[in-house]
Amino acid sequence: MSDAPRSHGRLSIRPSARPRELGERPRLRGAWVARVITLFPEAFPGTLGLSLTGRALDMGLWALETIDLRPFGEGRHRNVDDTPAGGGAGMVLRPDVVARALDAAAEGTPPDRARWPVVYLSPRGRPFRQADARRFAAAEGVTLLCGRFEGVDQRVLDAYAVEELSLGDFVLTGGEIAAQALIDATVRLIPRVLGNQASTEEESFSHGLLEHPQYTRPNVWEGRAIPEVLLSGHHARIADWRRAEAERLTRERRPDLWRAYCDAAGRAPDGDQSEGPRQHPGRQPRVEKD
């Protein structure tokens, strides 16, 4: 393979076994690091380069390093995959190739997986949750392995005790979008990334509940009014309404979360229905327009 840089739009990628930091950015001491092993380094930073995560990246609050899997490949063509043992469609990423990339990614990182988790994004994995994002944000960094084709040879995942996490019950073409989602959810929990830290304390999943519905001006839109209590200026009543709505939504939409929430609160999962059915805020009575 030639050493000439390959051009990928704005980026120029030189085959290298070393983690590649994206762009010329400062890095604050102790900055959280995402190290991503991928066949498509040009997919990064992607949406992570925008808005709050992008600004935090530019400020050096976190760092993004990509490790191109291709240079670890076998032979003149740097082959990274082969046919599945036992037959079947598609190709599988080779264990020796992935192992070399994981070794390179481990350079300079603590072996303690609590301090530096190593994750393979996979539809077969345990569902990725907000608690995982909190765990990753509390670590020094994370190594993410993005699969392609039919996935990764099981032996290398076992040998390196790689944690498997899924974004949901659907199949993506590759792990890059899943890696970006995981990084996004994690980075926004790093102090100073979000201007208003309180927003992460109130949003969905923070207390085991989905978030209450949100509204903004105009007060009446297409005949639908904002629930009156939110315009009352009465903070305690607003907090009560929001909590009740968060509970109602969680009970209706996510019985699994609702049961866990009730268990933690020592409460019956049927919930306190004594106040009778509540008005669904998305179905507010229409206000007659003049």
Ligand SMILES: C[S@@+](CC[C@H](N)C(=O)[O-])C[C@H]1O[C@@H](n2cnc3c(N)ncnc32)[C@H](O)[C@@H]1O
């Ligand atoms: C086409 S998929 C492989 C699917 C695999 N053959 C299966 O049926 O489980 C290729 C890669 O996309 C990524 N991927 C696909 N779906 C995902 C999901 N729901 N969550 C996380 N990563 C996913 C994984 O890295 C996977 O190795």
